[in-house]
Amino acid sequence: MRAIMITELKKNLQDKGLLFWMVILPILFTVLFIAIFTGNTDETTRKQVIVSIIPGYVVMFVFFIIISMVSTFNKDRDKGMTARFASTPLRPYFYMLGKWLPYMFIVFIQIFVLLLFGKIVYNVPLEQPMVLLILSIFLTFTVTAIGLATAVMVKTENMGLAITQIIALGGAMLSGLWIPHDMMPDFMQTISYFLPQFWAHQAFQDAMAGNINYSDLFQTLLILFCIGVAGFVLAIFRYPVFLKRSVT
Amino acid sequence: MLNISNVSKHYEKTKALDDVSFHISKGSCFGLVGPNGAGKSTLMKILASIIHDYTGDVFIDNKILTPEQKEKIGYVPQDICLEEGLSAIGNLSLFGKLYGLTGKKLKLRAIEVLKQINLEKRANDKVSTFSGGMKRRLNIGCSLMHNPDILIMDEATVGIDPQSRNYIFQMINRIKNDGRTIIYASHYIEEVELLCDEVVFIDSGVVVEKGAVNDLLKQYATPSIFIKGTPINLDKMKQYGDVVSKKGGYILSTNEPLQVMENMIAYCREHVIELEQLELVQPRLEDIFFSLTGSELRE
């Protein structure tokens, strides 16, 4: 399993597309939108906007990892790699875990880099670093679990791309990552309570400002964890079908 | 060593294997011959523990095939399955690790295999820069890492240059000499005739014939001669045996080829017939396959 993990990580580190989707694009978006929204505002509004936009784009762009996860599983399946691994003593579920874990690592690094960028360039507060760390780990789990479920369920990469757009962009829009949550119409606010992005965004903002309270944090972590577990269970449940399709 | 007993396999609509049974003895190089779609790959995947939903039994060393027996088998898939972003060494190490090799042992084994597949010079280059033949060789190398007792090769020489093909043949001969068992599936019957001692002919999922190559040749092939020249009298030839036209000349099957050749030469001299070609024809597996199934192996 370690061998699969390391291979997967190596492949991803060589992949310039991943760097673009996961780091460069969110930074460009962040810079652009901060410039747009703070063009002629006073200092306090400016600070508020920045503190909302930076975690907003973190939470939005972590979901783009689903593209890479779908791609790697589908390529392996279609090339016959999955079938070939099935002929070795590697246990099928270890293959799945081995391919999943590197993405935990990548997304975690991504969050770290994007927050660091916010700190260095915009001097955003990171008041509760331990809380941010724990939040990041939970968010990473949620995102990669959804990614894993998507990856073993879709039949083609294009389908995966479409689903990623819906999850990442749709979720961002409905969760108030683009416009302030309290300015959204009521029905959208209601929907947002069902989306991991909303909870993660709120918690990140609060933890950055240093005023998260622990019952809120606990609630958010629980929600993220449950969604992640649901994704994982779905993935495990659907994995035999994926394996079956790989034997062609 | 390996017993395949009443194995059948259905895909949704197609019956890929229909009650297939045969035995492969230890140390033999065993050919599995049939046209595209015959069911060769399906059978190979069953032996490689990739397909599980089949009926019938497969025994290795008198034990039913189970995941624990995977270590005994090296599987070379029909399609090239390599990590393109890794080097040759990287791919070999990956597969070595999956079979539990680590550290120095892994390194040494990878170097050994690299030598066998003749890719030492490209050890650290990325696979994406390799030619088709080099990838094929590495594809085989990856399944040799754990020193399997049985090597299953599915169309190992499809689409490669003659040089790589020669390397692969040399490799197979070396593996054979090590006393390992090889199962070689191919629709190139000349390769099978060249490499294998035993064969199974398979067509539309059914075994049509099996046996030692030499026995089959003895059993089926009538000696024949090939005659080409103008104008040859067809009726004259038919006195000596069955005649079929081929490649601008005639194939004449007879149990006394040398005598017939003498007669034909005398006949041609007498009638001033210009002979272009007159030769003994070696019996070929290809002809046997054709006569048994009526299907050509090549499209």
Ligand SMILES: Nc1ncnc2c1ncn2[C@@H]1O[C@H](COP(=O)(O)OP(=O)(O)O)[C@@H](O)[C@H]1O
């Ligand atoms: N995954 C699959 N689903 C449905 N039919 C298949 C599948 N794989 C192979 N077949 C069918 O099974 C038959 C045997 O295929 P295969 O074992 O690949 O033959 P060969 O390797 O001899 O060319 C063919 O008719 C093929 O179309």
Ligand SMILES: [Mg+2]
């Ligand atoms: Mg095949």
